Amino acid sequence: MYYFAYGSNMCTARLARRVPSVAPVGPAWLSGHRLHWHLVGNDGSGKCNVVETGDPGDRVYGVLFELDPARLDRLHAAEGPAYDFLELTTGHATGQATAAIYRGRADWLDDALTPFDWYRDFVVTGAAEHGLPPHWIDGLAKVPTVPDPNAERAAENRVILDEIPANVTSAIR
Structure with missing residues (x-):
């Protein structure tokens, strides 16, 4: 099955910790949606979400x-x-592909949230790793963040950014 990652799971090392085998196909896009950082994470910070707008632009x-x-x-x-x-x-x-995607539930959204710096770094790293458009990467890098008050959690997540996962394979075409 195809899976469309738009947040921290774009970082192959992060996704590889969560699934037994990862096969990147390449850059993709979802029309009629906007990216927001307002999903309430388990740690209380903002996580990525896509919101349907209906506007094809x-x-x-x-x-x-x-x-x-x-x-x-x-x-x-x-x-x-x-x-x-x-x-x-x-x-x-x-062309086009039908892909599985995670989209935030309305009762888990809070526009007052800000992502932790390490979380934004997963998103930016994944976007750059897979060659997303430079204007998109620049926009992601400018998203305001806050430091994680839990230094241990921040350090554990930052380690993943330097990993080279062994369970990445070529996509089946």
Whole structure:
């Protein structure tokens, strides 16, 4: 199955910790949506979410991955109850693909939230790693952040940014 990542899961090392096998397909986009950082994370900070606008000019860039649909337990657990798991049509270099996506539930949204710096770094790293458009990466890098008050959690997450996962494979085409 295809999975469209638009937040921290764009960082291959982060996603690779959550699924047994990761196969990047490449850059993709979701039309008629905007990216927000307002989903209430388990740690109380803002996490990425896509909001449907219906305007075809609105676009969220992300990464298309191939994942084994029978082995998503840890990914579902990591994303938690704040998200619905659904399928939407995404665009990519060779056309369109139906992809699974996590979209935030309305009762888990708070526009007053700010992401932790390490979380934003996952998003920016993943976008750069997969060659998303420079204007998109620049916009992600400018998102205001706050330091995580839990230094241990911040350090544990920053370690992932330097990992080279062993469970990354080539996408099946």
